[in-house]
Amino acid sequence: MPDTDTPETEFDVVVVGGGSGGYACALRAAGLGLSVALVERDKVGGTCLHRGCIPTKALLQAAEVADRTRESETFGVRATLEGIDPAGLASYRDRVVDKLYRGLEGLVDSRGITVLRGTGRLVSPVAVDVEGRTVVARRGLVLATGSRPRSVPGIEPDGVRVLTSDHALTLDRVPRSAVVLGGGVIGTEFASAWRSFGVEVTIVEAASHLLPTEQVSSSKALERAFRRRKIAQKLRSTVTEVKATEEGVEVTLGSGATLEAEVLLVAVGREPATDGLDLAAAGLDTDRGFVPVDEHCRTKVDGIFAVGDVRPGLQLAHVGFAEGIMVAELVAGLDPEPVDHVGVPRVTYSDPQVASVGLTAAQAAERGLETVEVSYDLAGNGRTQILAGSGSVTLVAEPDGRRVLGMHLVGPNVGELIAEGQLITNLGLPAAQVARLVHPHPTVAEAVGEAHLALVGKPLHAHG
Structure with a gap:
């Protein structure tokens, strides 16, 4: 070179x-x-x-x-x-x-x-x-x-008790317990991975939902899945103080409550x-x-x-x-x-995965757009059941279903599906045209077709 x-x-x-x-x-x-x-x-x-x-x-x-x-x-x-x-x-x-x-x-x-x-x-x-x-x-x-x-005033990462994502990736141990400050993409991914490794995890997030910039239905689905996995969540909460202890850290919340853990991961975004x-x-x-x-x-x-x-x-x-x-x-x-x-796909690789492209319902409303929402539950999807998973496909569309403005997925491997959503939303394909496409069976991708069938009034494995 x-x-x-x-x-x-x-x-x-x-x-x-x-x-x-x-x-x-x-x-x-x-x-x-x-x-x-x-x-x-x-x-x-x-x-x-x-x-x-x-x-x-x-x-x-x-x-x-x-x-x-x-x-x-x-x-x-x-x-x-x-x-x-x-x-x-x-x-x-x-x-x-x-x-x-x-x-x-x-x-x-x-x-x-x-x-x-x-x-x-x-x-x-x-x-x-x-x-x-x-x-x-x-x-x-x-x-x-x-x-x-990004750093937080008054919370100084030391690479031992208080970590950034850089520190967390190079830890030479799996901590027994962790508080994750920030419920965005970085925080939820680390929380998910650590929980799989047996770590007791609590997420502290100032917003009312995890992944606050995503479709609310996706955030709620992730929160439910995390509760099933015993990942604790302190929403609408802030951290006011962090103290070192013999065992790790003591984290004081804005409510006055305290959390103790071996490590604190500061995951409040990037600057x-x-x-x-x-x-x-x-x-x-x-x-x-x-x-x-x-x-x-x-x-x-x-x-x-x-x-x-x-x-x-x-x-x-x-x-x-x-x-x-x-x-x-x-x-x-x-x-x-x-x-x-807006037309760029976004994926959070937690378990379950969250993937999206286009506008959320809230973003559409901010633009003065009238929309309808249609959701297809992956309980009716054969491949998802084979994978012992759960989730949904949610479409945010124009009222007549002529055009899909946003697609929001939660479930196993849905990050691999969102490129199709990008084509649908970015090219402005009519929902009826997408509904006519034949998806291979059994795949999670079938759910994309099923959601569009529901949008145009022809639900198959879903209630009309």
Whole structure:
């Protein structure tokens, strides 16, 4: 792979940050014939590959294996769960990450992208200093430095008792008990995995529901499933104080009640990693640390773009990935469509999984849209019953059923189904047309067709 000894000082595109948005931009720009420098102070792949999406989902896969082993007699198989091996978990996680990392490095190398190892700092609207070396972007400078776990005033993570998601992924033990502060995607995924490993878990969430930005029916379904799994939930609750104890931590809630656990996981979201970039040197301002952009990720300074978690909006690896591709095409002189955040699928890989795309009923109401909701219970779905699961498909649609505005799924492996929902909602397919599609049997995907049959007044395995 090209390194910092490469003599070039000018490139068509300079990308600061090698995570999902940054490396996608670099790869696409190189594919369009542009010369590219990619600045990365750690490892190409960023948070998603090394501290986020991939390692957490590996953890959740191990959790599913633990649950299946524990519940094996449900399927007529006698198996014994002897315990959780933290070293084995780490080895499995690292094998997955390392294989993907090697593949990504090889891909970047094959495209002729110059990787500059070090911290990038803007010195002008077109120039970046990388550990004393200045490189210039002739056509486009792309900021893609991602995000880090958000902190809470008065609660200082120490990596032992008080953890961020980064700490939780590299723990050398499975804690006996945990309080999870935050019931969003990160908090619910860790709570789910830890519970599968036998941890006593309590989630503290300030909003009235877990996953507060999702469809309310999905949030309620997850809450019910978590109660069945004995994951305690303190909704509409805040944390006012955290004290270290001999056994771990004592967490005081706004109500005055206290919780004791071995660890506290702070999972209240992520904040942009823009400090240290010296954005002012390029004439850029920030809003709560974010770099404001237009729908094409252009900043107020001509030729500078910001993609992924550094700009306001949806913080998802695949959004950054799509924005990086879009910006590369803009710089190359093409005319790509902007990335529509509403039309992007969202998945929480808890047990059960929660997946969605498009508008929730509440979001539609905020836009002044009149809608109807139709839900199909997965109790009538053969594949879900084979998997010993439960859940539902909920459609938020125009009153005449002409167009589906949002699809919201809860159940086993529904993250694999939401791409179909993206096609339906983004292309504006008539509900009657979707209802005519033949889904393979027995699959969980059949539920998507059944929900549309119900929407157009032809329910099959559901009450009309």
